[in-house]
Amino acid sequence: MGDHPCPAWQVCHRLRWVYALMRGPDGEIVRYKARLVAKGFSQVPGRDYDEVFAPVAAHTSIRTVMATAAKKGWVMDQLDIKTAFLNGILRKRVYMAQPEGYRTGAPGDACYLYKCVYGLKQAPRVWYQLLKSTLAEYGFVPSTADPCIFVRHLEGHLQCILLIYVDDMLAVTERQDEADAVKAQLKDRFELRDMGPATHFVGMKVERDIAALTLTLSLGAMTRKIVTDYGLDAAK
Numbered sequence: 001m002g003d004h005p006c007p008a009w010q011v012c013h014r015l016r017w018v019y020a021l022m023r024g025p026d027g028e029i030v031r032y033k034a035r036l037v038a039k040g041f042s043q044v045p046g047r048d049y050d051e052v053f054a055p056v057a058a059h060t061s062i063r064t065v066m067a068t069a070a071k072k073g074w075v076m077d078q079l080d081i082k083t084a085f086l087n088g089i090l091r092k093r094v095y096m097a098q099p100e101g102y103r104t105g106a107p108g109d110a111c112y113l114y115k116c117v118y119g120l121k122q123a124p125r126v127w128y129q130l131l132k133s134t135l136a137e138y139g140f141v142p143s144t145a146d147p148c149i150f151v152r153h154l155e156g157h158l159q160c161i162l163l164i165y166v167d168d169m170l171a172v173t174e175r176q177d178e179a180d181a182v183k184a185q186l187k188d189r190f191e192l193r194d195m196g197p198a199t200h201f202v203g204m205k206v207e208r209d210i211a212a213l214t215l216t217l218s219l220g221a222m223t224r225k226i227v228t229d230y231g232l233d234a235a236k
Contacts, residue, residue: 011048012095012110014039015119025200027221036099038119048092054124057148057165062202063217065149065163069172070208070215075179077171078198081131082191084167088116088126124166131164138185152182165202 020033043049069076081087095110096117116123132142140150140162148164160182161172173179186192198206207216227233 011042011044012097013042013048014097015099015117017100018118023221025205025221027224035118038096038117040119040121040123043094043121048094049120049122050092052121052125054128055147057163058146059202061146061149062163062165062170062204065161065170065172066198066201066206066215066217068161071213072174073210073213075171075173075176076198076208077173077179077183078195078201079169079171079183079186080193080195081167081169081186082193084131084190085116085118085120085123085127087190088123088130090114090116090120090122090126092122094120127167128164134189135162138182168202170198170201 015036015038018035018037020035021029022031022033024030066076068074090113094113096113098104098109098111113120116126135150138152139154140152140160143149143151150162150164151158152160152162159173159178161170162182163170163172171179171182173182183192183194197208200206203219203222205218205220207218208214
């Protein structure tokens with residue numbers, strides 16, 4: 001991000017701070033998040049962006065991968081890419097107003113974005129393309145059934161299944177050292193949060209009994225939130 005006068009022909013997009021609570025599998029607060037978000041509704045197709053579509057793993061794919069890991073007793077670790085969208089390189093010229101509390105350069109200077117910020121319409125697609133090309137360098141191939149399931153074979157051996165849901169990942173491997181090797185590669189390119197064995201994923205609480213080769217999924221926290229949000233707990 002650099003400071004430049006915004007050209008008269010170019011729109012300088014506005015922004016806002018967004019604050020959120022990140023919750024655990026039982027609805028407990030695990031951390032507070034503040035994020036600078038562009039007001040992407042002012043973007044114009046063709047001028048500010050082209051394609052915007054970015055896939056996410058289907059819920060049937062998530063359950064299938066989890067069931068496979070449970071049935072075979074494989075490692076299933078959860079990973080989180082911190083501020084994933086900020087890694088994507090923009091191809092279109094995009095200007096954004098300077099954030100509140102940050103002023104530099106001459107009066108009227110705006111931020112010329114080299115990389116994506118949250119809120120830009122093309123940010124999810126740019127992130128997915130970057131992640132896909134990075135995984136290809138590491139030998140991962142997307143599944144023909146779901147573009148967010150990546151598989152790597154090593155010497156004829158299925159070494160890793162990597163399932164992607166935006167910036168959340170499940171790494172499924174036969175052995176822990178194989179999972180650790182994948183994490184080490186990803187940490188070379190991205191700021192990665194290693195959350196260990198999966199306990200919750202996209203709103204689902206995950207409970208495993210490795211000895212019995214079983215896995216239980218529940219949506220207790222999400223259900224309680226829906227009940228509270230819609231006032232169903234007060235309904236008679």
